[in-house]
Amino acid sequence: MSSKLHVVALVSGGKDSLFSILHCLRNGHDVVALANLHPPQTGPSSTHEADDINSFMYQTVGHSIIPLYEKALKLPLYRQPILGHAVNSDKDYHHHLATSAAPLSTPSSAPRQVDAVAASETSTAAKPTADAADASFPAEPSVSSASDEVSNTSRNDSALPHQNRRQAEPSTLRVRGETPDDDDDADETESLLPLLRKVLAAHPEVNAVCTGAILSTYQRTRVESVCARLGLVPLGYLWQYPSLPPYADASLLRDMDAVGQDARIIKVASGGIDSTFLWQNVAEKRTVERLKRAAARFGGEGAVLGEGGEFETAAVDGPSCVWKAGRIEVDVDEEAVVGEGGSAVVKFKGARVVEKAPSDDGGLENLRIPDLFDIEFEELGRKLLLSSPETAADSNTTKSIDQSLASTTLSPDPPLQTLQHQTILQDTTLTISNLTVPHANNEPLSPTSQLEAIKSQLLTLLSTHSATSSNITSTTLLLRSMSLFTLLNPIYGSLFTSAPNPPARVTIACGSSLPLGTDVSLSCTVNLPHTNNSNNHPLRRGLHVQSRSYWAPANIGPYSQAIAVPASSSSPPSNVEIVHLAGQIPLVPASMDMVRAGDVAFARGGADNGFGVQTVLALQHLWRVGRVMGVRWWACGAAFVSACGDRREGDRRAVLAREAWRGIHEGLRPAEEEEDEDEGDVDVWDLKFGNRGMGGVSAVEVDGRANLPNFKGVKLVDGGGDDDDDDVLAPPCVVAEVLELPRATDIEWTSPGLANCKNVALRILRGGETGLLVHETKFAADTVAFYAAGVADRNQVWDLEDVLQNADVPAGGRIYTVYMAKPLPQEWLGKSKPLVVPCSRVWGPEGKEVAAAVMMRYSRSSDGS
Template sequence: MKHLVPKTSKPNRPRKMKVVALVSGGKDSCFAMMRCIDYGHEIIALANLIPLDDSVDELDSYMYQTAGHQIIVSYAECMGLPLFRRRIHGSTREHSVNYRMTPGDEVEDMYALLHEVKRQIPSINAVSSGAIASDYQRMRVESVCSRLGLVSLAFLWKQDQITLFEEMIRRGIVAVTVKVAAIGLSPSEHLGRELKDLKSHLLKLNEKYGIHVCGEGGEYETLTLDCPLFHNARIVIDKYKGILDNPNSTIASVGVLHPLAFHLEQKNASSGHTPAVYEVEGNPTSTQVAGLHMLDSEFDSDETIKNVDFRISSTGRNLFSIGCWIRNSSKTSNGLEKDLAAVLREIELRLGAEGFGWVNVLYIHLYISDMKKFAHANEVYVKYITGTKCHFGVPSRSTIELPLVECGSGGAYVEVLVAREPERKKVLHVQSISCWAPSCIGPYSQATQYNGVLYMAGQLGLDPATMDLCAGGPIAELEQALQNSNAVAASFNASVLTSTFLFVIYCSARLTSSEKTQVQEQLRSSFDSSDGPTFLYVIASDLPKGASVEVKPVVYTPEIEEEDEELNMGKLRTQLEKISGKLQLDETCYQFRNINGKLLSAIVSITNTEASKICSQQDGSVFEFQCGSKKHMKTVATFCASFVAKILRENGFSWDDLVILRFYHPTRLLLSEDVMDCVFSEAFLDLAQVDENIKLGKEPLFNLLPVIGSGQSSSTDDLITCELLASKL
C-alpha cells in the first residue's frame, strides 16, 4: 500500500493578499501571521477583541482568548502596524457549530470589528486566524468573512500539533503561559513559563494523558512576547500575579496570569512614527452580505424557460437521484447561465413538490458546456443553493465540462443525490485557505457523510495554500489530488486508499494516450489490487482551472465497525440471463464491489467488440457504431438493462436499493441525447415486462451523460459505460 506523504514545498505562484490578522496575543495567531508572510501575503493591520472590563482577564468563551489582553495594545508598536480593538458586548447565543447571524452573539462583535477595519482600509481582502482544530472557531470566522467578502486564511488548520509546536519554537516564537488548566500543569510551577522550557513536559503529558501539545483542548494559553514579526520592539513583563480559579480542584487547578507592569525593549532606533490604535465602538448600519453577488431577476423570468422541454430522471426510493437537463434538438443553447438557472429552478420546484428542498441534497454533479464560464455558473449556483437553505450543511459538488450542446442537452445538466432524512448527514465545509486541503469558498462542501458512506467533492491537484494547480503535469496533479482527498477522508477517520469502493477519475480531453496510461498506472499502484475500488475513467471536455485530472472517491465510513465485515471485489462468473436466451459477457468488461451485502458498486464496459457480439447473438446483425444506428443501440441498451438486473439480483439487492444508475455514451456514436433517452427508456420498459420487481414511474431509472470517452481503463474506448451504486444502509 502506497502512503501519501504531505508535500512541504513552497508555493510557486502565491496570489498576494492584503491581510488583517486577528490577534489574541497567543502563539497560534502570531505564527499564523508568519505563515501568511511565508506564502507571499502582506499583513497590513491587526484586530483584537477584549473584555468590557479591563480588570477581567478571561471570559467564559469558546470563541476568544483574552488572558493577557492588557498587553496586546503594545503589538501596534512592536510590529509597526495599526491595531483595531473592540470590547466584547455579546455573549454565546448561537451554540451550534454552524453559526447563523444572531443579534447579541459575541461573533457579531468580530463582525463589527472587521467591518470597521475594511471600511477604513478598503484594500484588505483577507483575514488571518490561528485556528488549528476547532471547527467552532473556524466556522465563525468563515461566516464573518463570507458576510464581508473577505477570504479566511487559516494556515495552521489541521496541522500536526507536535510538528507545529516544534516549528514555532525553532522559528523564534517567544511566548509565556498566561493560563493553565490541565492535569499535569500547575499554576504555581508552570504559569508564566516560556514555551520552549515546557516542551519536554508537554510532550510527556501528551504521551501520558493525551493532552494537546498546542493547547487546543484548552489545556493552556500563551502570550507572545517576541517573534520575527516584532521588528521594532519586544515585550518584557515586569510584574504579574497569578489568579487561581479553582484552587481546591483534585484534578487540575486553573490559573491565570494577570499582568501588573510591563515595558518594551526597542530593537531599532525609533522612526518617530507611532502606529494608530483604533477603538471600534457601535455597530454597522447594515449586515448585508458583501461577498456574494446576487443575480438580476432576469433568470426568474418566464422568458428564460419559454418553450424549453425538461426531462427529469430519478432513481431509488429512500436515497435517490434526480437529473435535469434541457432538451434542445436544435443543438443550441440559451446561454449557459440561463440554461443552468432554468435547470436549478426546475429541480427546486420538483424537490418542493415532493416535500423536499435543497436541505435534502447530499451531492450535486454540475455538468456545464463551457468551462470558460465557470465563474458565471457559480454566480447562478449560489442564487439557488445557500447555507440558509441547507441548514444541515451545503452539499458536496463536482464540476466538469461535457459536450452537452452537441448532443442536444442545452448548456447545463445537473444531477442531485437526495436523502429523505437530511438531519442524518454530516458535512465538512472548510472555506478557509490553509495547508490542509483545498478550500471550498462557496456553498459546496469537501465531503458529505450519510449512512456510512462519504460522498467526496471532486478534487483537483491544487496546492491548498495557494489554490493553484501543482506543477509537474498529470501525474503530479493526481498525486496531489489523492493527498487532498485523503486529508478530507481523515476528518471522518477514514482513508481513501483503504476504504474507497468507487473511484471516478475525470481526465481532460487534452491528455495524450501516453499520459492517460501513466495516470492509470499511478492510480492502480496506489491501491491494493486485491480489494481496491471499482474504477471509472471519464474523459471530459475540460476541467476547472484547466486541470488534467479530477478525482471523485466514494468512501465506506461505517460508524460502528462490524466484526465479520467482508469486502468482496470480483467479477460475476455466472451466465447472464437475458430477456431471451443466454449470453456470457467477457469478464474483463465488468467489475463490482459488494461490501457486506450493504453497499454495491459496479462498472460495466460495452466495447465495440462486445456490442458486435451482443448484436450478432441476439438478431444476427453486425454492429457498426459509425452509422449511428438506433436499432443497434436499442439491442445494446436492452442488454445493459438486463445486465443491471442480473448484477443487483446476484448480489442480493433490489431495484429499491438503487441509488445511482448512469450510462455514459461518447459523442462519436453520432446519436443525440433524445435518441439515447428513447432507446434506453424502451429497453427498461421491455425489462419491466419480464421483471416484476422493477417499478417504472413517469421517469426512467437512469441518467444519461454524453462524454468524450469513458471506461474501466484509461483507454476509455467504451461505446457504453454503466455506473451503478446501490445501498441498503
Template sequence: MKVVALVSGGKDSCYAMMKCVQYGHQIVALANLMPVDDAVDELDSYMYQTVGHQIIVSYAKCMGIPLFRKRIQGSTRHQKLSYKMTPGDEVEDMYELLKEVKKKIPSIEAVSSGAIASDYQRLRVESVCSRLGLVSLAYLWKQDQSMLLQEMIDNGILAITVKVAAMGLNPEKHLGKDISFLYSYLHKLKELYGINVCGEGGEYETLTLDCPLFVHARIVLEEFQVILHSSDSIAPVGILHPLAFHLETKAESVSVGGCDKMNDLRHENTGLVYEVQAENSEGCMDAKESVADVTVLTKAADDGLQISTKKEDLAFSISCWLGASESSGLQDDLKGVLRKIEAELSGHNLDWRNVLYVHLYISDMNEFAVANDTYVKFITQEKCPSGVPSRSTVELPLPHVGLGKAYIEVLVTKNEEKRVLHVQSISCWAPSCIGPYSQATFHKNVLYMAGQLGLYPPTMTLTKGGAVAELELALQNSEAVAKSFNCSISTSSVLLVVYCSESIPSSERGKIQDKLEAFLKQIKSSSTKEGKLSKVLDHLSLYVLVPDLPKRALVEVKPLLYNVDDAETITEGKSLTRMGNQSFQHEGWHDTCINRCIVNGTICALVMSVTNETAVRLCSEFLSANRKSEDIQNLISERQMDRISRFCVYLLDKILAENSFFWEEIVSLRVYYPVSLHIPLDALSLLFKNALEELAEMHRQPIFNIIPVLGAGSSTTMDDLITCELFAQRT
C-alpha cells in the same frame, strides 16, 4: 493578498501570521477583541482568549502596523456548531471589528486566524468572512500538534503560559514559562493524560512576547501576579496577570525566518491603535439582498426541461437539462434547470437542505464563474443549515448531443441525518471550498466527496508537473478529507472516478492509472505497518474523458467511500431468483464486462464496460471483428444500440440478483457514452428506459442518467462504447 490578522496574543495567532507571510501574503493590520472592563483578565467566552489583553496594545509598535481593537459586548447566544447571524452574540463583535477594519483599509482581502482543531471557532470566522466578502486563512488547521509546537519554537516564537487548566499543570509552577521550556513536559502529559500539546482543549493559553514579525521591538514582562481561579486538587486553574512590562527596541535591519517583507511594509497609520466603538444597528443584513434575488429566480420553470426521479424511496436522484432549441445561454439555462429542480423538491415537501450531492455539468468551462454566480443564487448556507451539498463540476460536450448549456444531477434524501464538512478557510490541510459546496457529505455510512483537483492547499494553485503530479496531489487531498471521517481512500473506497481532460497527451494517460494504483497501494501498506488496517474494500476505478475541468486542471478525482464497520463482512451476498431478461443466455465472457465492489447486504457498486469487442459479439450480424474501433463506432445505429442497452440491463440485473439487491435500492445509475457515436441523448435515454421496463419484477422505473462524454472506461484507454456506473445501498 493583504491580510488583517486576528490576534489574541497567543502563539497560534502569531504563528498563523508567519505562515501567511511565508505563503506570499502581507499582514497590513491587526484585530483584537478585549473585555469591556480593563481590570478583567478572562471572559467566559467560547471564542476569544483575553488573558494578557493588557499587553496586546504593544503589538502595533512591535510590528509597525495598525491595531484595531473592540470591546466584547456580546455573549454566547448561538451555541450550535454552524453559526448564523444572531444579535447580541459575541461573534457579532468580531463582525463589527472586521467591518471597521475593512472600511478603514479597503484593500484588505483576507483574515488570518490561529484555529488548529476547533470547528466551532473556524466556522464562526468563516461565517464573518463570508458576510464581509473576505477570505479566511487558517494555515494551522488540522496540523499535527506535536510538529506544530516544535515548528513554532524552531521558528522563533517566544511565548509564555498565561493560563493553565489541566491535570499535571500547576499555576504556581508552570505559569510564565516559555513553551520551549515546557515542550518535553507537555508531551509527557500527553502520554499520561492525553492532553493537546498545543493547548487546543483549553489545557493552557499563551502570550507571545517576541517573534520574527516583531521587527521593531520585543516585549519584556517585568512583573506579574498569579491568580488562582480554582484550587481543584486534580487540575487547578490559574492565570497570569501582568503588572509591568516594557518594549525593548530592535535594530531596523532585523529579518528572521523569511519575514523581511514586514520591513518593507509601510502604512500611513503605522503602529497606531484604534478602538472600534459598538454600533446601534446589527449591521449585517446582507441576507435581504440575496432573498430578493431568489424570489426573482424561483418563478415558474421553463418548458422543455426533462427529469427522472425516484419519488417513493428514501434516496433518489433528479437530473435536469434543456434541449438545444430551448437554450439561450449558460446563465439562463442554469437558472431554468435549478428552478425546475427546486420546484420538484418542493413537490416532495423537500428543499435544498435535503440534497446530498450535486453534479454540475456545463458546456464551456470558460463560463465557470458565470455558472458559480448563478448557482449561489439558489443553493446557499442559509437554505442549508446542516451544511451545503458537496459538488463536482466538469465540462461535457452537451451541444454535440442536442442539449443546452447546463445539465445538473442531484442526489436527494428525505432523511436529513447527514454530516457535512465545509472548510472555507485556506489552510495547509486540503483545498478550501470558498462558496456553497462542501468537501464531503456523510450519509448512511457513505462519504460522497467533492471533486478533488491537484491544488496546493496553502496557495490554492494547481501543482506543476503535468497530469500525474496533479493526480497525486488530488489523491493526497482526498485522503486528508477522508481522514476527517475516519476513512481512507485506500481501504474505504467503493468507487474512484477520475475525470481526465482531453488536454492530456495520449502517452500520459497510462501513467495516470499506474500512479493511482501505486498511490493506493502505498497508503494501504503504510496503514498495515501502523496497525490501522482492518477491513479493505476492493475499490472500482472509472476513467472519464471530458473536454475541460475547473482551473484548466488535467485531472479531477471524485471518490465514493463506505465507512466499513468491523462487524460487517465484505463478501458477495446470496443469489435471488428473478425472471430476468430472456433475450440473453449467460456466457463466460460476460463476466469480463463487469467489475464489482460488494459489502454483503449493504453496498453494491458496479462498473460495466461495453467495448468494441463486446459490441461485435452482441451484434455479429452487423459488425465484423476485423474492423477498426472508429469504424465500429460509426456503424453503431440505434438498432444495434437497442440490443447493447438491453444487454447492459440484463447483466446489471444478473449481478444485482446474485448479490440480493433490488433495482429499487439503486442510488444512482449513470450511462456514459462517447459523442462520437452520434446518437442523440434523448434517443439513448429512451432505449435504456425501454430496456429497464422489460424487467418483469420492476414496480417502478429506476432512475438513470445518460452522460455524454468524449470517452470512458475502466482503464485510461477510455474507449468503451458504453460504460455503466451503478451504486446501490440497502438502508
C-alpha cells in the same frame, strides 16, 4: 503565482495568531493591521485578568499586555467589544441562524476614532483555548456603517476590490448585537463584522483576514462566514497543521522555536497540565517534552497545542520581521491565580515593550513550510514519473496502453438526442438526475435562463418530498463549456444561502457530447429526513473549508469538500455513512494556483510530467479530505481527464490515472503482521528526518493519521470473476475523458467514501454471454453495496443485469450513474433511470476503453425492500 494580499491579522497575543502572521509574510502577503475583539468593560473596577469571560468563540485571558503588540509589531491595532454570547453553538456556523429579523436600527455616522489599544483573535469551541486575548480597556466609539450583508454567491478566488464588494440594502437586515439594545440576544461571532468594517474604513486596500485556527471547525467557520459577507479572503495557514508532514502535533511548536518565537503559558485548565507549566516558553524543548508526556496521559487530539483548552499562551517575542520594534517584558507575580478544576492563571504586575538587541534571527528564512506532498504521495509520484523520460511511465504502463489501443475500436456515434430527467426514491435517498430545460415555448433558452428554469424545477420537485435545497448532499453540474461557469455559478449558488455546508459538487464541461441546445444539466442526491434515528447519529456531517491553508484547496464557491449521510435507514440503525466528495483538482492549497511540474522535486519537467504531477496532487487532496471525514474505504474512484486532441496521449493519461489509483492503495497496504492495527503508526518523522528531528530535536514522532484505506476488516470474496489482473487490493476505478475541467486542469478526482464501516467485502462477479466482470463492494451488514463495470458495447448492459440478478440484487434498490461515450439502449436507460455523464471516451475498471462505465449503489430500505 497568486496575487499579493493585504491582510488584517485577527490576533489574541497567543502563539498561533502571532505565528500565522509570519506565514502570511512567507507567502508573499502584506500584513497591514491587527484586529482584536475584547470583553466589554463591566465597570470602573474592571481590570486585567478578572475579565476572562470564557467566551465560546474568543479568548479573553492575558489581556493586560495586548495593547503593547501595536508598538512591538509597528502595526495599527483596532478593537471592538464582544457583544452577546454563543446564540448559535453549532460546530458549523451560518449567519442566518444568528441574525435578527427585527427592523434596522441605523448605527451612528460619527467619524471613526482609533486609539491604539488591545488585540485578540478567535479560538476553539466550547471554551477559550490556545491563545490569549484582550480585555479591560474602554470601548471605542462605534464605527459609522449601515448594516450590510454580502451575497453568499461564489466569487473568483482573487481578492475583490473593496469598492466592488456586494452589499445588501441597509433597510433589509441588520446584524444582531451591532447596537447596544440587543447585546444580550446577539451571537458573539457577529461582533467581527463591525470590527472588520472599522479596519476596512481605515485601510480600504485590505482584502484578506488571517487567523491561527488549527483544528477548530467552530472557530474557522465563523471567521469564514464573516469574511464571505465582506468579500475578504480567509487565510488559515495553520489549519490541520498536525496532519501535514511530519504528522505530529509538536511539529508546530518546533517550527515556532526554530524562528525564535517566544510564547509563554499563561493559563492552564487541565489536571495533566498543572500550574508548574505557567510562564514556560511553550516552544522550548523541555516544555514540549513535558507537554507531550502530559498529553499522552490525559489529553486528546491537539492537546500538545492546547487545542482542547488545556492551556493558553501569550507571545512576548519573535523574529524581527514581525517584532520590528522590540519584545514585551512582563513582571509576573510569583503566585498564580488558582481557579476551579485545577485551572490557574498567571498574574501580571506590569508589562512594557523593550528594545531588542540587534540580531540576525533568520526569521522567514528559518520558517519551515510543510511539504506539498505527503510522503506516500511523493513516493507514488516518483514511481509514476521517474522510470521513463519518454512516456513518464513504466513498462507496465506502456503495456497497458498497448492493450487499451488493442481493445474494441469504438466507432463514432451521433450525439445524444436528449437527457431524460429521472427521479428515484430509494429508502431515504432521493436522486434527481439529468435536469435540463433547453427550450421554452419552442424557443431556445440562453444558458442562464436554462439554469434558472432548472432551479425552479428542482425546488418544485424537492417540495413534493417535503425537502429543501438544504437536504441536497451532492450535485453533478454538466456544462457545454467551462466558459459558462462564472456566468452560471451565482445562479447555482443562490440555491444554498440559508444553511451551512452546501452540497459537494462535481463540475465538468462535456462539449458536444451534450444534446444539441443543452448548455447545462444538473443532477442531485438528496438525503430525506427519517425517523429511524434512535442512536442519535447525526443525519448530515459536512466539511466546508473556505480558508487558504497548506492542507487542501479552499472551496470558495457554494460547495463543500464533503458531505456525509447515513448509508441507510435499516433497522437496527447503523452509524455507517456514505461520504460524498467534491471533485478535487490539483491546486496548490496555500496559493490556489495550479501546480507546476517545475516546482515539484520528483518531476523532471515537460508536458508529460505535468499531467503526472497533477494526477498525484489531486488524488492527495481526495485522501486528505477523506481522512478528515473518517473515510475507511472508497467505493469506486472516478478520474475525469480533459480532452487533449491526441488519442494515444489520451490512452496514456487514462492508464497513468489508473496506475496512480492502484499504486496508492498498494503502497499504503501494510504488511500482513501489521494489519491488526486500526490507526496509523508509521514512524514517518524518523523516515523523513532520521533521528535528528526538526530544529535539532532528537525526539521521534509517530504518524497519527487515520489509515485510508483501512485494510482491517476488508476481505476479498471469491465471486467467480477470475480476475487475473494482479493481486492489488483496491476499489475499482474508472476514467472518463470530457471536454474541459475547472481551472483548465487536466484531471479531477472523486469517489464515494465509506465511513464507520468495520467490514467490507470485495467480490468480482462474472456473468452473461460475454463474461462481463462486475466489481462488488458490500458493507453495512449487506444493506448497502456498490457495483462497477465497464460495458464494451451497448448491448452488454443486459449482461450486467444478468450478473446483478444472479447475485440477488433486487431491482428496486438500485441507483445508477453512467459515464457514457456511446449511447446505450433506450429500453435499458428507461428502466434503470441513471444519472448520465456524456463523455468523449471512457475506460472501465479493467483499464480498457469501453462504451460506458456503470456505477450502481444498492440500498435496502428499512422495510427490507
